[in-house]
Amino acid sequence: MTSLFERLGGQAAITTAVDVFYRKMLKDPRVARFFATTDMNRQRAKQAAFLTMVTGGPNAYTGKDMRAGHAHLVAQGLDDSHVDVVIEHLGATLAELGAKPEDIAQVAALANSVRDDVLNRASPSTAGR
Amino acid sequence: MTRVRFDTTDVDVGERESVLDALLRAGADVPYSCRSGVCQSCCLRAVEGTPPSAAQVGLPPTLVALGHFLACVAHPQDDLVCARPGALAGAVDATIRERESIAADVVRVRISPNIPFVVKPGQYVNLARTDGLVRSYSVANLADEDGYVELHVRVLEHGAMSRWIANDAVPGTPVSLRGPAGSCVYVPGSPHEPLLLAGSGTGLAPLLGIARDALRHAHRGPIHVMHGGRTEAALYGADALAQLARAHANVAVTRCVLEGPGSDDIVQGRLDHVIAARHADLSGWRVYLCGHPDLVRTLQQDAFLAGASLDAIHADAFLTRADAPVPTG
DSSP: OOOHHHHHTHHHHHHHHHHHHHHHHHHOTTTGGGGTTOOHHHHHHHHHHHHHHHTTOSOOOOHHHHHHHHHHHHHTTOOHHHHHHHHHHHHHHHHHTTOOHHHHHHHHHHHHTTHHHHTTOSSOOOOOO | OEEEEETTEEEEEOTTOOHHHHHHHTTOOOOOSOSSSSSOTTEEEEEESOOOGGGGTTSOHHHHHTTEEEGGGOOOSSOEEEEOTTOOOOOEEEEEEEEEEEETTEEEEEEEESSOOOOOBTBEEEEEOTTSOEEEEEBOSOHHHHSSEEEEEEOOTTOHHHHHHHHTOOTTOEEEEEEEEOOOOOOTTOTTSOEEEEEEGGGHHHHHHHHHHHHHTTOOSOEEEEEEESSGGGOOOHHHHHHHHHHOTTEEEEEEESSSOOBTTEEESOHHHHHHHHOSOOTTOEEEEEEOHHHHHHHHHHHHHTTOOGGGEEEEEOOOSTTOSSOOO
16 A cells, blocks of 8 residues: 555645745744744754655654744644644645545544654653544 | 765765765764755765756855765765765965055965965855964955966954954965865856846955956956945955946946945945946846845845845855854955
8 A cells, every 4th residue: 555645746745835834834824923933944954754654655754853843833832733733734735635534534643643743742642533 | 876975074975865865874974854856955066077967056156166966866876975055175285476455455365375275266265374363255356367366355353364464474474274174156057147247345255256256258248247345445446446347338338336436447335335226137137146145135035035046046155153154354
């Protein structure tokens, strides 16, 4: 069974997906402030890695990276509601690129699996959110 | 079997090895993380040889044009000499050839390298005085065509290099050039693409160079140059811009000032507002942004939100810190 990453068109599709996803995030007042001082070029590579991971492409994302990468945002108030926004925009982005609802549900589950790491919580994921 | 050189490492790349594998096996210090062509940590630049295009997927077109590639997924057909992406080549001796004040606080300096020096307009070079003082400046011209490197130096109140250039660097003065570096360059291949070139102050220097480079490649899509300054006196380069617009029907120029009245050819207003008013939809545009870091950051985000793709936005923020590795003018 091929991954969603491959079915969407691999790395080239991820480049488009980053554009769509990142623009949705920046335009959303619920989360835009977290990107206020972001270097867009670095952000681009990070989002590509994230989208590659959640669509089942080759990746080396680790919980440690996720914690370190978001610690400063958690200090600024990043919480579950913002992760929900991310998952919302992620789904809308993939839908625009032609992903099927069942694919999107699977991606959301994968994104949810790193929620505790992103929010720097000790407990293992309570899953199913 | 191909051979790869990086720093002091010189190694054969095995049948199933990537460039990264081979370099790490030989003890080279290359940053890496995902080893799957995603995170871009291991990005290197091929100084000699052609990197495999499969190892350039996902990189912006400017970096591809400059020979960047991802070492972890590179299985090269060619021998390669690699460098770190930002690494500057060795210094080239050069001589100050001409120097002219072109605005209240801007000096145009033309420098002749003593040996051929390859640089694309929009990239920057490190200019060094014989005592070792170094500053970075963006290249404003087609150095290969003109036979000299043109820099626009903003003269800062306490600028050691800029004051020296303004006051003491008479024609004939020896200097040296290192570089080039930077990826804010024109990429041939999409001649109908509309281009927005926007910047403040001496950000005009790379923008002029990029515009000339595009026109040299017979770029036929619209080229809109937008230059902002605090006052009209800061808007240097009017003649050069007018000349470009006269000679090429696809070139349009907008100049704007923060303070003071507008006029027939000068709009009153902030550069970001003026751009927003004229370019509400930038989807399909390629955008080059040069100048003050805060302005560049704002314009970068605005252009993206107006629809320009991240891959199509090229920014060069000028810092004025003495040790900054990016241009000061």
